[in-house]
Amino acid sequence: MQFTGQITGRFTGTDRYVAPPDLSMAVNAAVTLERPLLVKGEPGTGKTELARQVAQALDLPIIEWNVKSTTKAQQGLYEYDAVSRLRDSQLGDARVHDVGNYLRKGKLWQAFEADAKVVLLIDEVDKADIEFPNDLLQELDRMEFHVYETGQTIRAKHRPVVIITSNNEKELPDAFLRRCFFHFIRFPDAETLRAIVDVHYPGLKPRLLDEALNQFLELREVPGLKKKPSTSELLDWLKLLLAEDLSPEDLRREPSQMLPRLHGALLKNEQDVALFEKLAFMARRQR
Structure with a gap:
């Protein structure tokens, strides 16, 4: 069967979507x-x-x-x-x-x-x-x-x-x-995440973005997580950080405080929250 209306353009992403x-x-x-x-x-x-x-x-x-x-x-x-x-x-x-x-x-x-x-x-x-x-x-x-x-x-x-x-x-x-x-679709690397964030929150202060991305990527690497936070959850978290007008210093945690600020945007089940609480308890005992 022959079809009309062939597409001549090519997809390279849009101003609202970063496509690798x-x-x-x-x-x-x-x-x-x-x-x-x-x-x-x-x-x-x-x-x-x-x-x-x-x-x-x-x-x-x-x-x-x-x-x-x-x-x-x-x-x-x-x-x-x-x-x-x-x-x-x-x-x-x-x-x-x-x-x-x-x-x-x-x-x-x-x-x-x-x-x-x-x-x-x-x-x-x-x-x-x-x-x-x-x-x-x-x-x-x-x-x-x-x-x-x-x-x-x-x-x-x-x-x-x-x-x-x-x-x-x-x-x-x-x-x-x-x-x-x-x-x-593989999970974006740090450079692609920055590009995605820039699409949604242009002008975000570099130091705040650096600290937020570091914590986000570290959180994803914690062994035993039932659900790793996704790109959409990162964007939700950043929206909250901006709404609360938090600084990079506000985000920094003591070793005994494993859970990031406003972690409810990133961790979506009680097992993962309990995992971080256990890690924090172990860190306090080792001090």
């Missing part, structure tokens, strides 16, 4: 190959936001399908509301003669029938049942699906740019992986 060269390369390769881009990485590394920024950079509308544990692949195509049709037939409503009145279009249907190319985000695909990705193989491959209730075949007018995110909570089927261009 390997990530930009992955996006552009997926667009060129016309394959779904499967993006994995720990939560908070900007996978969902990537799709939105790709849409902005390429000047395309975006359709978002947020997958939940109860989501079925069929919902992305359409849902047939048989209950409403039965109720309307009992009431003598003339709408019952057209079954199309009872079809709710899913996100894939919306993307396929769009009058121009769109970005289709399938967010957190690994939340659903293990069969969910396999159930979408043909539709994503052929860019079409059949509507049994009406006998229609819905074909994509323009092949969408498909971006699929996964938090790596479960393995995805090999057949699904073969059809995707894969990229793992």
Whole structure:
């Protein structure tokens, strides 16, 4: 099947999203190959936001399908509301003669029938049942699906740019992986973190940023953490530091005080807080 509306621009990030060269390369390769881009990485590394920024950079509308544990692949195509049709037939409503009145279009249907190319985000695909990705193989491959209730075949007018995110909570089927261009977003290094912070908080005092980044990166390296703080949590923490007008000196801790200031923005479960309290207790005993 031939598609019109080929993309001529290239993604290199936006003024609100710092994209490392390997990530930009992955996006552009997926667009060129016309394959779904499967993006994995720990939560908070900007996978969902990537799709939105790709849409902005390429000047395309975006359709978002947020997958939940109860989501079925069929919902992305359409849902047939048989209950409403039965109720309307009992009431003598003339709408019952057209079954199309009872079809709710899913996100894939919306993307396929769009009058121009769109970005289709399938967010957190690994939340659903293990069969969910396999159930979408043909539709994503052929860019079409059949509507049994009406006998229609819905074909994509323009092949969408498909971006699929996964938090790596479960393995995805090999057949699904073969059809995707894969990229793992590694956690940013210190230089990239600085660039990301500068996008969100330009003009942040260098000494405060140095101290905050040092503490943040040290915290991530503590052995035994159940959930390492992510980029989004760093940005939340910095926002609080600015709101409290804290100085670099305010952030500095004694060895017996392991928890950073306003640590609730960084540590998100009681096990990790307890770990730091234990480390602080051990440090006090060794003094």
